[in-house]
Amino acid sequence: MIRSHARVRPPMMRMVARPVGLVLLVVAGMLVLTGLVEVGFGLADPDAVAVRSLKEAGPLLLTAPISALLGAICLWWGRRVPSALSLDRREASVAVVLIWGLLGIVGAIPLVIGAGTPIPDAIFEATSGFTTTGATIYGDIEGTLTPPLVMWRAVMHWLGGMGIVVLFVAIFPNLGVSGKHLFRSEVPGVTAEGLRPRITDTSMVLWRLYVGLTVVAVGVLWWLGMGLHDALVHGFGTLSTGGFSSRDASIAAFASPSIEWALAVLMLIAGVNFGLFYAVARTRRPGALWRSSELRLYAGIIVVCTLVLTLSLLPLHGGDLLSSLRHSFFRVATSLTSTGFGIDDHKQYPPVAMGITILMMLVGGCAGSTAGGIKVARILILVKAAVAQVRRSVRPAVVHVVRVDGRPVPSSIVVEVTSFLFIYVACLAMFSMVVIASDGAPVTTAVGAVLSCLSNMGPAPFYVDTDNFAGWSSGAKLAFSGAMVLGRLEFFTVLAFLLPEVWRR
C-alpha cells in the first residue's frame, strides 16, 4: 500500500505500447470490415465474377493480419505495465505521434500489394488519407486502383477525420486520465472537449455525431443519384473533409449540379465545431449555433468569399450567374474546410480568385471540426489580440481584455495561439526550403504544395503541370507526409516528440 515508493515507472516505449497496439488492432478490424464490405459489393455486382471481387479485396484482407500482428507485438511488449498505471502527457503525445506514423505505414500496405505503388508513394498516399489531406500521387485513379483500394482510401479519411485516437478513447473503457491525455494530443487547441465530464463520453458523443452525419451524407448522395459505392466513398471523404474521390475528374465527373450543391453544404457542415451540434441536440435550441462568435465569423467568411468569387469568376462562366455562384460556393466549401474535392480547374482562376482560395486554405474550418487550417477560432483570437495590442500602444493605462463569446481569453491561450501561428509560418518556410532544395521546384509551386499539406487541403495551387504529387522525388514525398501529420496534429504534439526532455527519464 506504500504508493509508488519502490515501484519504478516502466520505460516510455513500454508505457505507450498498449495504446499503440490496440489502435493497430482497431485498424486491423477496419481493414477486415472494409474488405468484407467490398467482397459484398463484388458479389452484388451482376457483371463481376466472385473470384475477382475476392482477389481485389485481397490486399485489405491480407493487410489486416499484418496490422493485427504488429498490434499484438506491441501489446506483448507492454504486457508488464500494470493496467492501473495511466499515461502522462509526455507518454500520451509520444503514443499519438507513433500511432500516426504507423498509420501511414500500415495504411500504405494495401496500396503496395494491390496497385504495385512504390513504398514512398504509398506512404504519402496513406498519410494523406489518414490526415484527411486528400493529396494524391495517382494520376489515373480509375485505371490504377480497384474499387476496394478506392474504398480503403476513403475509410482512411474517415478514420482520420474525427481521429482514430478519439475513436480508441471512445470504445475502450477505463482509460481514465490516459484517455484524456491521448485525446488532447490528437485534438489539441480549443473547445472540442468538455462536452461531457468524462473523456470517454465526450469521445463517444463526437463519434456518434460523426457517424450520424456520415450516414446522412451517404444517404443524400445516394438519393441524388450517385452509386452506393461512390456515395460511401464521397460521404466518408466529405465528413472527414478529406477529398479523395473515386474519379479522376473528382466531383466534376458526376456532372450533377444538385450533387455539387449538396456536397458543398455537407462539407461546410463538417467544418463546424461538433460541440455546437451537441449543444443544440441536448438543449434543443438552435440558438446556440448563432451565439458562437466563431460560427458567425465562419458564416461571414463563407458569404463574403462566395460573393467575391462569384463576381470574379463570372467571365469564366460566360456571364452565367447561377453557374458562377455554384462553382464559387463549391470552391469556398472545399477550400475553407480543406476538403479538396473539385469541380473546376483553379489553375485558370483570375489572380483575385486565386488569392482568396489560398487565404481560405490558410484560415480553415472551425475548431473542434474535422477541417484543417489555422481554424477560425484562432483567427478570431489573433485578430482580437492584435486589436488589443494596437490599442495598448496608444493607451497603455487601460486594461484591454480579449473576449470571445463574452468570456475573457486567458493570456496563456493568446500566447499559445500566436505561437501556433509562428510555428505554422516557420514550418511552411522550412518545408518549402527542403523541397525546393531537393527537387529544384519553383518557389510558388513548393510553397503552394507545402501549404496544401500543412492545411490538410489536398490539391495545391500554383501547379506547373498535373494536379497531383506524383512528380515529386521520394524524399519530398516523405517530407510532405511529415508536413501533413504536423498539420493534422496541430504541431505541438509532434514537435514535443522532438524535445529531448520528453525522452529523458
Added chain:
Amino acid sequence: MYVVVVGLGQVGLAVVRALEQQGHEVVAIDRDRAALDSAEEHHDVATLEGYGASARVLRQAGCARADLIVAVTRQDETNLVAALTARHLGTKRCVARVQGADWIDIGGEDGLAMGLLGVDAVFNPRVLAAGELARIARSSGALEVLELAEGRVEVVQVELAAGARVAGRPLMDLRLPQGMRVAAFVRSGQLSVPGGADVLRPGDRVFLVGLPAVLREALGWFADTRHAGRVAIIGGGVVGSSLARSLEGTGVAVTLFERDREVAEALAPTLPEATVVIGDGTDLELLEEHGVARADLLFGVTQDEQVNLMGALVGRRVGARRTGIIVSRSEYESIYQQLGIDIVVSPRQMATDVILRHCRGVEVRNLHALAGGQADLVELTAPQGARGVGRPLMELDIPRGVLICGIIRRDGVVVPSGRDRIEAGDGVILLSTAAARRAAGRLFGTRRL
C-alpha cells in the same frame, strides 16, 4: 452517476479519485485555479472555476441533472449553502461536510446527521474519527472497531500478540466460536482474505467479524486484551475534545494535553473527570511527568499530522502501551505502522467512506474501507433475483477475495457457513478486495459496489 464535487481539498480529491475509478461522471468546482489544473491533469474529470455556493456556478456545473453533490470546501457554511442550492436546482442527493468546532454536536456522537436542514447527509469527519477512537479505547485490545447493521455486527482489527493461542496453526483447526470469523489479515502491508489452510503469525493484523458479544469473548485468543484504564490524548481540538467527552463516565482515566492555554482552559470545565494539561504533547518530560508511562493508549489527535506522529513516538518511548494517531493520508498507513504506531485513523478516509456510501447502488446501506483502501466492507440489501440470492453459499462459486461475513435478518444475525443461503431482502455484509470488487458486485446484481 453524475456527481458535482465542490471543493478540491484533500477529501475532495480523494472523492474525485474514488469516483473516477468507479466510472462516474464528475465535475469539480473550486476557486483555486492551481487545484483545478492539478485535478484536471491527473484525473478524468471536468473542472469549473468559481464559488461553489453560487447558483450560477452550480447550474453551469449541471446540478439540474446531477445525481449527487458533495460539498467539501474548507468553509462549513459554504458547504451547507452549496448543498441546499443544488437541492433547489434539482440535484437528487446532497452531502455536505462540516468540520469546525461549532458543528461538533450535529448528529450526536457519531458525527453524521441525516436530513439536517434538508441536506441528505451532513457529517463531521473529525467527530467521526473521534467516535472511532472512542470505540477502540472502550474495547479491549482492538486497533479498529467498525459497527455494521446498527451495531448488531462488529468488525474488529487486532494485532496478533506474540503468545496468542491462534498463532501458528491453520485456520481450519482453530475451532473458533460460532458467530465470528477471520475476515482478512494484513501481513507486511498486504491484505489477503484467508482460506482454511492459511496460518496466522504474530504481528499480523487480523480483521475479525461477528456478533459483538462473541467477538469480545474471543478477542483474548488473538490479542492482549487488558482493559484500557488510562488514556492520554494529545490535542484538544475537535477530535480531542469529542474523544475525551465520549470517554467521560466510562471509568477510563483521561489525560489531555493541549498547547494553547485558552483552548485548554475553555475545555477543562466541560470535562469533569479528565485531567487537562497545558503543554506541548511532544515534550518527553511533560509526558513522563503526567504518567504517560502507565497509559494503555496514547492518541495524537492535533490537526498537525507531524505533531501527532512525534507525540505518539515520544509517548511510546516514555512507555505508553499502544499508540494511535489521526492522519490525513491513509495511504501511508503502512509507513506509520513500520514506525511503530498501532492505530492509524484518517478522518479523510472516513469522510470519503461516508460520501461513497451515497454513490453506490441504492442497495448499499453502509461502507467501510479497510487497510487504506485495499478492501471494502459493504453492507447491502440482497435484491430479488440476483445471482447470489436463494442458493446455498457453497454453490455460489464466490470469487477469490470476496467473503460473505454476515447475513442480517430481522430475527438475528448469521455468520454463515457454506450451507446457509441469502434470501431476497436480507442484509448482507460483504468483504471484497479492491481487485474483486466487480466480481462481488455481480453476485448481487449491482453494477458498482
